[in-house]
Each structure stands twice: as C-alpha cells, then as structure tokens.
Amino acid sequence: VTRVPVARPDAIRRHNLGLLLGQVHRDGEMTRAELTQRLRLSRSTIGALVAELTELGLLDERVPSGGVRAGRPSHVVAPRPGGPYAVAVDLDITHITTAAVGIGGHILARHVVETTGTPPGPREAAAHIIDAASVLAAQVDGAARPVGIGVSVPGTVSRRSGSVEFAPNLNWRHETFGAMLADAVPPSLPISLGNDADLAVLAEHLRGNARDCDDVIYLMARIGVGAGIIANGRPLRGYEGFAGEVGHNVVDPSGPHCHCGKRGCVETFIGEQALLTLAGRDEAATTESVAKVFADAFNGDPLAASAVRTVADALGRTIASLVNIFDPERVLLGGSLAGVLEFARDDVVRALNRDVLGGSESAPQLMPPGLGDDSSLLGAAELAFADLLLDPVGSR
Amino acid sequence: VTRVPVARPDAIRRHNLGLLLGQVHRDGEMTRAELTQRLRLSRSTIGALVAELTELGLLDERVPSGGVRAGRPSHVVAPRPGGPYAVAVDLDITHITTAAVGIGGHILARHVVETTGTPPGPREAAAHIIDAASVLAAQVDGAARPVGIGVSVPGTVSRRSGSVEFAPNLNWRHETFGAMLADAVPPSLPISLGNDADLAVLAEHLRGNARDCDDVIYLMARIGVGAGIIANGRPLRGYEGFAGEVGHNVVDPSGPHCHCGKRGCVETFIGEQALLTLAGRDEAATTESVAKVFADAFNGDPLAASAVRTVADALGRTIASLVNIFDPERVLLGGSLAGVLEFARDDVVRALNRDVLGGSESAPQLMPPGLGDDSSLLGAAELAFADLLLDPVGSR
Numbered sequence: 121v122t123r124v125p126v127a128r129p130d131a132i133r134r135h136n137l138g139l140l141l142g143q144v145h146r147d148g149e150m151t152r153a154e155l156t157q158r159l160r161l162s163r164s165t166i167g168a169l170v171a172e173l174t175e176l177g178l179l180d181e182r183v184p185s186g187g188v189r190a191g192r193p194s195h196v197v198a199p200r201p202g203g204p205y206a207v208a209v210d211l212d213i214t215h216i217t218t219a220a221v222g223i224g225g226h227i228l229a230r231h232v233v234e235t236t237g238t239p240p241g242p243r244e245a246a247a248h249i250i251d252a253a254s255v256l257a258a259q260v261d262g263a264a265r266p267v268g269i270g271v272s273v274p275g276t277v278s279r280r281s282g283s284v285e286f287a288p289n290l291n292w293r294h295e296t297f298g299a300m301l302a303d304a305v306p307p308s309l310p311i312s313l314g315n316d317a318d319l320a321v322l323a324e325h326l327r328g329n330a331r332d333c334d335d336v337i338y339l340m341a342r343i344g345v346g347a348g349i350i351a352n353g354r355p356l357r358g359y360e361g362f363a364g365e366v367g368h369n370v371v372d373p374s375g376p377h378c379h380c381g382k383r384g385c386v387e388t389f390i391g392e393q394a395l396l397t398l399a400g401r402d403e404a405a406t407t408e409s410v411a412k413v414f415a416d417a418f419n420g421d422p423l424a425a426s427a428v429r430t431v432a433d434a435l436g437r438t439i440a441s442l443v444n445i446f447d448p449e450r451v452l453l454g455g456s457l458a459g460v461l462e463f464a465r466d467d468v469v470r471a472l473n474r475d476v477l478g479g480s481e482s483a484p485q486l487m488p489p490g491l492g493d494d495s496s497l498l499g500a501a502e503l504a505f506a507d508l509l510l511d512p513v514g515s516r
Numbered sequence: 517v518t519r520v521p522v523a524r525p526d527a528i529r530r531h532n533l534g535l536l537l538g539q540v541h542r543d544g545e546m547t548r549a550e551l552t553q554r555l556r557l558s559r560s561t562i563g564a565l566v567a568e569l570t571e572l573g574l575l576d577e578r579v580p581s582g583g584v585r586a587g588r589p590s591h592v593v594a595p596r597p598g599g600p601y602a603v604a605v606d607l608d609i610t611h612i613t614t615a616a617v618g619i620g621g622h623i624l625a626r627h628v629v630e631t632t633g634t635p636p637g638p639r640e641a642a643a644h645i646i647d648a649a650s651v652l653a654a655q656v657d658g659a660a661r662p663v664g665i666g667v668s669v670p671g672t673v674s675r676r677s678g679s680v681e682f683a684p685n686l687n688w689r690h691e692t693f694g695a696m697l698a699d700a701v702p703p704s705l706p707i708s709l710g711n712d713a714d715l716a717v718l719a720e721h722l723r724g725n726a727r728d729c730d731d732v733i734y735l736m737a738r739i740g741v742g743a744g745i746i747a748n749g750r751p752l753r754g755y756e757g758f759a760g761e762v763g764h765n766v767v768d769p770s771g772p773h774c775h776c777g778k779r780g781c782v783e784t785f786i787g788e789q790a791l792l793t794l795a796g797r798d799e800a801a802t803t804e805s806v807a808k809v810f811a812d813a814f815n816g817d818p819l820a821a822s823a824v825r826t827v828a829d830a831l832g833r834t835i836a837s838l839v840n841i842f843d844p845e846r847v848l849l850g851g852s853l854a855g856v857l858e859f860a861r862d863d864v865v866r867a868l869n870r871d872v873l874g875g876s877e878s879a880p881q882l883m884p885p886g887l888g889d890d891s892s893l894l895g896a897a898e899l900a901f902a903d904l905l906l907d908p909v910g911s912r
Contacts (some may be wrong), residue, residue: 358843363841382871448754462883
C-alpha cells in the first residue's frame with residue numbers, strides 16, 4: 121500500500137539519532153564524513169545529530185590528530201568514555217559471567233562467579249546477578265549509568281512470556297526468571313532474556329565472524345548443545361521463540377543414554393561431557409577440565425587426541441544435517457566445538473562432506489566465533505542496548 | 517534512513533494495480549468496497565484501478581444479483597474467465613502433472629503423463645512439458661494466453677543459476693533444465709523452477725492450511741522426502757536456495773541402506789518405498805501402489821496397518837527433530853505422509869511428544885495440506901504469475 125507514514129519532524133529526528141548511534145555502536149569511531157555518507161543525510165543534519173548525542177552523554181567528538189592534509193579534517197565521532205553501559209550476563213551451568221559493556225561493545229569490567237556443585241536455581245542465579253551488578257557499578261566510571269540487564273540463558277526463553285521454559289542442564293522448567301530479576305532491581309533497569317546460542321549468533325552477525333553473512337548457523341557446545349540461526353539476514357526464532365534446540369535431536373537410537381531420557385541425542389556425541397568421557401576422564405565438564413583435554417591432545421596424548429577426533433566426526437555429521445536443512449553460507453563453531461575445529465578440522469570436514477547432500481560443493485565455511493567465548497555475553501549486552509538504540513532520547 | 521522513495525505517479529499506479537490484482541488472485545472475487553477497505557485507497561482510485569485491470573483483460577466486474585438492500589450495491593470484482601493462465605508443472609519421479617491455472621488459482625485444465633520405467637532425463641522431461649503446454653492450450657479458452665511456465669522439481673534448484681543441482685531420485689545433477697525449457701519456447705513465455713516442497717508451502721501459505729500461519733513446515737514424502745519451510749512469514753531458502761533437504765539426514769547409522777550411499781536417512785524410514793517394503797510389497801512406489809497400502813490398512817490388513825504405524829512412529833520422531841530446530845506453529849504433512857496422518861495420527865503424536873524437547877506442550881498442530889496433492893503444482897503456478905502480479909502492465 122502506498123501510504124507514506126506521517127513524517128513528524130521529532131519522530132524522524134529521534135529515529136535518525138538511533139541510526140547514527142547504531143552506526144558508531146556497531147562499527148566504532150568514525151568521521152562525520154563517513155556518517156554523512158552512510159546515512160545519506162546532509163552534513164548539517166549529521167552535525168546537529170552528533171551534537172545532540174554528545175549532549176545526551178552518549179558520544180564524543182574530537183578533531184583527529186596527526187596527518188597533514190589539505191582542507192579541514194572531519195571530526196571523529198566515538199562512544200563517550202564513561203557513557204552508559206549494559207549489564208550483560210552469560211548464565212552458564214558452571215559459572216555466571218557478568219560484564220559492564222559500553223556503547224561500541226567494549227567490555228569495561230567483568231565479574232565471574234563459579235557455581236560449584238549443583239547448578240544454581242533461578243533465585244540463586246538472580247541473587248548472583250544482582251550482586252554482580254553492584255560489583256560492576258563500583259568498577260566502572262563513577263558517572264556511568266547502566267541502561268538495562270541482558271541475560272543469556274542456556275535454555276529456551278518464551279518470546280511471549282519472557283520466562284525460561286526449559287533449561288535441561290540447569291534443571292529449570294517454566295521459571296519466571298525475568299520477573300524474579302525485575303523484582304530485585306529498580307524499574308529504570310529493564311531486564312531482557314535470550315537463549316545463549318541465539319544471542320551468540322546475534323553478536324557475531326553484528327561484529328564477529330558473521331558480519332557480512334546473512335545465512336549463518338552458530339553451533340555451540342558447552343554442557344548442552346544449541347544453535348543460533350540467522351536465515352536471510354534475520355534471526356530464526358520460531359513461534360514461541362524456541363528455535364535452534366538441536367542438542368536433543370536423536371541421531372542414533374542405540375547411542376549413549378542422555379539425561380533427557382532418550383538415547384543418542386546430538387549432545388551425547390558432541391557435548392562437553394561426551395568429550396571428557398571419550399577421553400577417559402571421570403570428571404564433570406568445567407572450563408578447566410575441557411581445556412585440559414584439548415591441551416593434552418595438542419601435547420600428543422593419544423586418548424585425548426582420539427577423543428577430539430571422535431567428537432570431530434560426530435560434529436561433521438551434525439553440521440551436515442543442519443546444512444541439508446538450512447543451506448548456510450557459514451557455520452560458526454563455539455564453546456568446546458571451537459577447540460574441536462582447531463585440533464581436528466580435517467576430521468570435521470571429511471565427515472561433513474561425506475554426509476551432506478551434494479557433497480563437498482554444498483559444504484559451508486567453518487569458522488570459530490570472532491568474539492571468542494564472549495559471543496553470548498556480548499549478545500546479551502545487545503538486548504540491554506536495544507531500547508537506547510531505538511530511541512536515544514526516549515529511553516533516558 | 518528517512519529518504520522517501522520518489523513517488524512517480526506511474527510507478528505507484530502500477531504497484532497498486534499489482535496489489536489489487538494480488539488481492540483478487542489470493543482471495544477470489546470481492547466487492548469494490550472490500551478492496552477499498554483492504555488497500556486503504558479512495559473509492560475513485562479503486563474504481564480507476566479496476567477499470568484498468570478490466571481493460572487489460574485480467575479482471576471482470578459485475579453488479580451482484582439478488583438481495584435487496586438500501587443503496588447502490590458495490591460491484592463484484594473477479595478474475596476474468598478466459599484471462600491469462602499459468603502453465604504449472606509438477607515434475608514427480610513417476611508422473612508429470614501439467615495444468616493451466618487461472619488467476620485466482622483455479623485449475624482450468626490438467627494433463628498427466630506417467631513416466632514408466634526409469635525416471636525421465638532432463639531433455640525428456642522438457643519435451644513432455646512442451647507437449648503438455650500445447651495440449652493445455654487447446655483445452656483452455658481460445659483467447660486465453662499463457663503468462664509463463666512454473667516447474668516444481670523434486671530436487672535442489674540453485675537460486676543463483678536456476679539449474680537443478682541435485683535431484684537424487686531423478687538421478688539428475690547440475691542440469692541446466694530451465695535453459696533447456698527456455699530454448700524450446702518463445703521468449704514471451706518465461707520459465708521459473710522451484711523445489712517441490714518449497715512451492716508446496718508457498719501455495720499452502722497463500723491459500724491452503726498455512727494461510728494464517730507464519731511459522732510452518734510442509735514435510736512431504738513421495739519417493740523422496742523434503743521440507744518447505746516458512747519462518748517468521750518468509751520462505752527459508754538458504755544461501756544457494758537448497759534449504760529444506762531433510763530427507764537425507766541420518767537418524768540411525770545402522771538403519772536401512774539408502775540409495776544415496778549412506779545408511780538410515782530419513783527417507784529410508786518415512787519415504788514411500790519404506791512404506792511399501794514394510795508392508796511386504798516388492799513393488800516400485802507409484803500413486804497406485806502407495807494408495808493400495810493405505811486402502812488395505814483401512815480395510816484391516818494387519819501387515820499394511822503395521823507398516824503405516826511403523827512409518828507413523830518414525831514420522832513423529834522426524835517431526836520432533838524439526839520442531840526442536842524450528843519451533844513451528846503448524847506442520848503440514850503432504851504426499852504419502854497425509855495418509856499416514858489420517859490412518860495413524862495417534863502414533864505420530866505419541867512419537868512426537870516422546871521425542872520433542874519440552875514434551876507435548878511444545879508440539880505443533882499437525883494437518884494435511886489444504887490443497888491436497890496439488891500444493892506443489894499450485895506453488896509452481898505462483899512462480900509463473902509472479903511477474904504479472906508485480907506489474908500487470910509491464911509484463912504484458
């Protein structure tokens with residue numbers, strides 16, 4: 121239909137403020153001239169928008185130093201040090217990482233709590249997060265204010281209710297976790313939740329190894345296994361928001377018993393516990409115990425090396441099934457799968473080419489995440505920044 | 517960015533002509549008053565657009581008969597009988613169905629060729645289609661002209677080259693099938709190809725059982741098994757256009773041998789040949805041989821009934837894996853899977869609920885296709901109509 125939206129000057133200005141802030145947030149500092157070109161607005165409009173975002177305490181401007189060129193140099197626009205920050209939380213089974221993340225996606229402060237013994241319940245996890253938010257507040261610039269809390273959860277998050285519906289490795293089910301957090305903080309600090317793999321692929325699409333890529337899968341193994349998917353440039357969410365839960369797909373009905381009650385789930389072949397078991401280690405999966413298997417494999421331990429290769433073969437098969445379904449341009453492998461790719465890329469590729477429809481021609485690029493282990497954490501920060509980027513004036 | 521597209525009156529008019537034609541094409545005849553409401557244009561604009569589409573020979577108007585109401589009755593706008601038609605082709609392994617499909621999606625004439633013995637090669641299939649197009653032309657209104665040929669193919673179609681990349685059950689690979697067809701028809705008759713399951717879900721989303729549904733999977737078994745997927749209202753295509761090829765995903769490494777060289781592919785559990793083998797029939801899968809298994813099952817043949825139930829269990833498991841990945845609102849089951857659902861819905865649902873993450877709460881609606889066996893055929897017609905609907909003037 122051809123109706124043109126009513127163009128109220130105030131709404132346009134605020135929309136453009138968000139666009140300009142979003143450019144600097146995603147790509148870092150840039151000149152006014154670059155902003156003028158990217159946003160296709162006039163130099164004077166860009167100048168006015170930058171001035172307003174500076175006034176709002178979000179950006180800073182400086183005249184570039186060094187370099188002698190003809191003409192007046194274009195001012196450089198950058199996130200303001202001491203500006204607002206997101207409280208980003210990566211809630212994992214064995215530890216909770218909390219960070220203050222500034223505009224531009226820079227981690228200003230980080231706080232990690234190990235959760236020993238049984239995984240935390242929702243109230244315990246919420247208490248950890250509230251404590252960590254205070255610790256972070258003390259570490260960042262005194263004037264900086266948090267804009268919100270974004271939490272990455274290893275489970276399904278309902279996009280309707282915002283609850284954690286099913287987090288098998290935390291043993292949570294139908295937990296109104298977002299509401300618990302919201303009850304404990306002032307209303308000025310909005311809470312958002314997302315699935316860990318969904319947030320990881322979001323962050324990688326924004327600033328990591330999926331930046332230029334509109335059909336990408338982020339397959340992640342920690343204790344559990346999940347996928348975050350971007351198809352045709354847009355996140356795949358599903359009807360309730362539960363898409364990407366590939367970890368409990370059965371790939372061998374006579375495979376190992378899974379804690380979910382079935383046998384031969386993907387998780388029992390490529391999850392961290394599978395790696396440890398194959399390496400002959402009767403240990404719980406932790407950052408350290410998993411890292412040790414990879415270190416030993418690189419140091420020539422035959423059992424560790426063979427364990428990684430066995431996981432690599434199963435990983436190749438898992439990727440093949442996802443490629444048959446999604447036909448992505450690229451697959452990012454995160455968590456312990458990044459280690460598997462590093463040590464045994466050939467084994468992964470061989471299994472993938474063997475199983476994928478159309479063979480090696482159909483195989484996508486395989487890469488580790490560009491943001492390392494921080495993809496989910498930085499994706500959680502994006503949740504917290506979303507309102508500010510939509511309307512930098514209104515969300516103050 | 518806030519640039520408003522330059523609103524050339526001619527471009528707007530043609531855009532609106534396409535929108536109006538699209539409404540009648542999708543939903544059938546309706547009054548001018550309904551069109552005014554749906555398109556949010558003035559009555560006089562609607563009147564002018566309808567007049568132009570009538571002039572172009574695409575629509576007809578009539579004053580509704582019967583009913584006595586106050587005021588002047590609103591004219592009814594409908595597809596014009598004898599107007600242009602799409603040549604739609606459903607190329608299957610055992611038969612090629614060709615149809616003349618009018619605006620509104622009505623099948624005006626249909627022609628079926630059985631392909632006995634080995635599946636047709638691309639040149640043979642192209643010759644069949646060209647012949648069928650002539651047969652159809654003789655059957656429709658003499659003044660009617662074809663707008664293009666849309667072909668549904670049981671394999672992957674490259675969205676970059678338009679070639680059939682891999683159709684395992686036809687034994688085609690890298691076939692420039694679209695170009696072969698284009699060489700044999702006048703340039704005024706454009707050729708478009710699509711994957712059968714992709715086209716099926718497109719047609720169901722437009723007029724069938726997925727009309728009101730933005731997250732839907734159409735899982736189809738004929739000789740092969742494939743899925744057409746709509747996620748967040750948009751077709752899932754993948755980087756090359758190969759998405760949805762779930763038939764050769766391995767679900768049991770010690771399962772039956774598959775013609776693709778692997779063991780335990782989805783197709784070996786829920787494809788038509790699997791059903792016949794389980795029913796103890798040493799026959800090739802044809803429309804008749806498969807229909808007979810279902811008829812016998814309904815008539816109390818224990819082996820046929822048990823075969824359908826075994827397929828139903830595997831089908832439930834297959835759906836569970838797709839639900840874990842996509843979290844759809846609805847799953848349509850087409851081809852022989854519609855028969856499995858009809859005879860053994862309880863077995864499908866039991867296996868689905870057993871295997872899906874989150875159990876029965878997460879299970880989607882299961883339905884047969886609303887367009888019966890014609891989903892792919894009617895989806896192919898949409899390919900042929902696409903240009904006309906985009907610009908009813910320019911594509912003449």
